[in-house]
Amino acid sequence: MVKNKKSFFVGSPYYIWMIIFIVVPMLMVAYYSFTDIDGNFTLENIKNLSEYADTFVLSIFLGAVATLICLIIAYPLAFMISRSKASTQKMMIMLVMLPMWMNLLLRTYSWMTIIEDTGIINSLLSKIGIGPFHMINTAGAVVLGMVYNFLPYMILPLYSAMTKIDKNVLEAAEDLGANMFQRVFKVIFPLSVPGVVSGITMVFVPSVSTFYISQKLGGTGYTLIGDVIDTQFLNSGRNMGATLSLVLMVLILLCMLLMNQFASNEEEAMLV
Amino acid sequence: MKNKIIDLHNITVAFDGEKVLDGIDLSIEDGQFVTLLGPSGCGKTTTLRIIGGFISPDSGDVFFDGKRINDLPAYKRQVSTIFQRYALFPHLNVYDNIAFGLRVQKVPKNEIAERVAEVIKMVNLSGFEKRKIDSLSGGQQQRVAIARAIVTRPKVLLLDEPLAALDLKLRKDMQVELKNIQRQLGITFIFVTHDQEEALSMSDVVVVMDGGKIQQIGTPEDIYNEPVNAFVADFIGESNIVDGIMIEDNLVKFAGQKIRCVDKGFGKNEPVDVVIRPEDIDVVSPNESPLSGLVTAVTFKGVHFEAIVDVDNFKWMIQTTDMIKEGQEIGLLLNPDDMHVMRKSEYSGMFGDYSSFSDEMDYISDPDYVEDEESEEVAEAEE
Numbered sequence: 001m002v003k004n005k006k007s008f009f010v011g012s013p014y015y016i017w018m019i020i021f022i023v024v025p026m027l028m029v030a031y032y033s034f035t036d037i038d039g040n041f042t043l044e045n046i047k048n049l050s051e052y053a054d055t056f057v058l059s060i061f062l063g064a065v066a067t068l069i070c071l072i073i074a075y076p077l078a079f080m081i082s083r084s085k086a087s088t089q090k091m092m093i094m095l096v097m098l099p100m101w102m103n104l105l106l107r108t109y110s111w112m113t114i115i116e117d118t119g120i121i122n123s124l125l126s127k128i129g130i131g132p133f134h135m136i137n138t139a140g141a142v143v144l145g146m147v148y149n150f151l152p153y154m155i156l157p158l159y160s161a162m163t164k165i166d167k168n169v170l171e172a173a174e175d176l177g178a179n180m181f182q183r184v185f186k187v188i189f190p191l192s193v194p195g196v197v198s199g200i201t202m203v204f205v206p207s208v209s210t211f212y213i214s215q216k217l218g219g220t221g222y223t224l225i226g227d228v229i230d231t232q233f234l235n236s237g238r239n240m241g242a243t244l245s246l247v248l249m250v251l252i253l254l255c256m257l258l259m260n261q262f263a264s265n266e267e268e269a270m271l272v
Numbered sequence: 273m274k275n276k277i278i279d280l281h282n283i284t285v286a287f288d289g290e291k292v293l294d295g296i297d298l299s300i301e302d303g304q305f306v307t308l309l310g311p312s313g314c315g316k317t318t319t320l321r322i323i324g325g326f327i328s329p330d331s332g333d334v335f336f337d338g339k340r341i342n343d344l345p346a347y348k349r350q351v352s353t354i355f356q357r358y359a360l361f362p363h364l365n366v367y368d369n370i371a372f373g374l375r376v377q378k379v380p381k382n383e384i385a386e387r388v389a390e391v392i393k394m395v396n397l398s399g400f401e402k403r404k405i406d407s408l409s410g411g412q413q414q415r416v417a418i419a420r421a422i423v424t425r426p427k428v429l430l431l432d433e434p435l436a437a438l439d440l441k442l443r444k445d446m447q448v449e450l451k452n453i454q455r456q457l458g459i460t461f462i463f464v465t466h467d468q469e470e471a472l473s474m475s476d477v478v479v480v481m482d483g484g485k486i487q488q489i490g491t492p493e494d495i496y497n498e499p500v501n502a503f504v505a506d507f508i509g510e511s512n513i514v515d516g517i518m519i520e521d522n523l524v525k526f527a528g529q530k531i532r533c534v535d536k537g538f539g540k541n542e543p544v545d546v547v548i549r550p551e552d553i554d555v556v557s558p559n560e561s562p563l564s565g566l567v568t569a570v571t572f573k574g575v576h577f578e579a580i581v582d583v584d585n586f587k588w589m590i591q592t593t594d595m596i597k598e599g600q601e602i603g604l605l606l607n608p609d610d611m612h613v614m615r616k617s618e619y620s621g622m623f624g625d626y627s628s629f630s631d632e633m634d635y636i637s638d639p640d641y642v643e644d645e646e647s648e649e650v651a652e653a654e655e
């Protein structure tokens with residue numbers, strides 16, 4: 001009892017922090033979702049959601065594609081980094097993180113100038129007589145932006161899960177007759193599942209809710225849910241925007257629950 | 273002559289330019305219990321890894337059953353390893369850990385169930401099949417490691433200090449169990465330890481290593497009774513090692529005495545190291561022996577007393593069941609059978625004196641030394 005009181009006392013600044021900055025804002029989002037502009041209770045916002053169904057589907061689809069591509073790129077890379085010499089590891093991780101230190105807007109802008117119809121790629125190609133290719137304002141461009149911006153968030157958790165895999169355990173698998181593929185599928189992958197789960201979470205969530213990347217690289221044809229929320233808050237008041245945010249949150253939560261369920265089969269006997 | 277299952281020819285391995293194994297030659301007969309014994313860092317694990325296929329030698333050849341296997345990857349070798357720190361699969365339960373090797377080898381399902389059940393019984397893990405690895409005690413994890421390694425029916429089992437993490441009692445039990453398992457399976461065990469008692473009690477053949485080289489290969493009795501150099505004599509059990517001169521066959525001179533011994537085949541007046549095991553020294557009254565001295569320390573060891581006796585400042589260790597006391601003057605009697613004479617080696621002078629080394633002790637290295645009382649500080653007994 002005494003101990004509990006004490007730990008509550010020590011933790012109290014954090015509880016206060018969490019209440020002010022997490023619980024209260026959530027309650028406010030919920031409040032705005034179910035009220036109209038004058039603050040009266042209404043289900044109108046919920047009814048209007050159907051207008052945005054396509055946008056939700058597109059956002060989740062592009063977010064999922066970007067997440068998958070990140071996973072495919074990051075997995076072998078993270079494994080290679082985790083098995084290299086300590087000094088190489090440090091340098092590679094540094095390189096992975098380097099773009100993260102640059103502003104997201106800047107990174108996205110630079111992609112614009114690269115893939116525009118008159119951008120760097122097309123002007124180079126035109127010199128050798130090919131193109132121009134239309135790349136900007138396509139779904140591919142949006143996914144490219146997501147992958148480029150969020151790839152480090154996939155690599156880092158994978159890398160940290162993989163460095164925890166004991167070298168001896170891999171040798172034991174080899175010793176028992178497992179060839180390289182069997183070692184990857186029966187030992188390395190199951191042991192890296194925690195990293196896969198957190199990597200997917202960390203890429204999927206910002207991808208689904210992004211608005212800037214889709215505006216700059218997708219033009220008007222690929223308006224995502226983040227863009228809609230953005231315009232709602234700027235132009236038509238908070239209520240519809242809040243409802244969309246709430247629904248997005250619930251959808252992401254469902255996706256995560258689904259995936260955790262999926263992963264826990266793999267993870268069944270996992271430590272921690 | 274049984275066939276050689278493992279044959280190492282002049283194996284050399286270097287890490288970062290530093291030689292870790294230096295010209296290892298080792299033949300292991302099928303079905304033997306062979307122990308690699310040596311201090312930490314002497315290259316035991318490296319030797320096992322050469323046999324297991326996890327490192328390839330810089331030079332030299334590895335033969336398995338007569339075939340050169342230098343380039344055969346580990347997963348194709350009929351060798352299983354029990355790793356120094358078990359290396360069990362943390363994501364699998366006990367059953368799946370044990371079944372792993374059979375599954376990757378695509379053994380039919382019903383046969384897997386049979387064979388896993390069989391080894392689980394052999395290592396006394398019945399009822400633990402569904403348990404997670406991290407919920408097992410060290411001893412149980414050890415058993416899983418053993419079961420996992422033997423279920424694939426390897427021809428050779430490599431065991432890297434498998435008992436090092438267990439407490440003394442469990443360790444003794446496991447020694448017996450491992451020996452039983454080896455008899456039941458009839459396969460070759462190559463066992464690594466730095467515990468000399470373990471090595472002597474379990475092995476058919478002991479391989480003593482130091483500094484990346486094999487010092488001696490022999491039966492436990494050979495290694496104990498006829499060590500080839502001061503390192504082996506000191507590493508295997510307690511020993512007093514003194515400088516001597518082999519006057520002729522069966523006559524050695526040391527500490528100013530000429531003493532009959534059973535060793536022969538040395539050159540005339542060849543300088544040698546003489547080993548006398550503490551338990552071979554008889555305690556008599558001082559006037560019954562040319563070697564006599566003051567008891568400076570006595571430790572009760574259960575079965576016997578262990579005492580340090582200062583004979584002209586050379587500290588002898590003796591073990592006796594007789595009651596002796598600190599400060600007592602006693603005589604030490606040596607029988608011809610009790611001495612073992614060794615050729616000089618790079619290890620001469622490094623071991624076998626139970627005191628700290630200092631200049632005062634140098635005269636004992638002089639076989640012609642004749643007793644001559646000097647007032648010298650008594651060097652402190654070691655350990």
Ligand SMILES: Nc1ncnc2c1ncn2[C@@H]1O[C@H](COP(=O)(O)OP(=O)(O)OP(=O)(O)O)[C@@H](O)[C@H]1O
Nearest residue numbers: 287288292310311312313314315316317318319466
């Ligand atoms: N991968 C490696 N890189 C560099 N040096 C190594 C490597 N593996 C082993 N060594 C060195 O080789 C020497 C022998 O190591 P090894 O593991 O064979 O010793 P060991 O006899 O098994 O010792 P222990 O009883 O402590 O396990 C040590 O000095 C060790 O530092």
Ligand SMILES: [Mg+2]
Nearest residue numbers: 316317356432
């Ligand atoms: Mg070792």
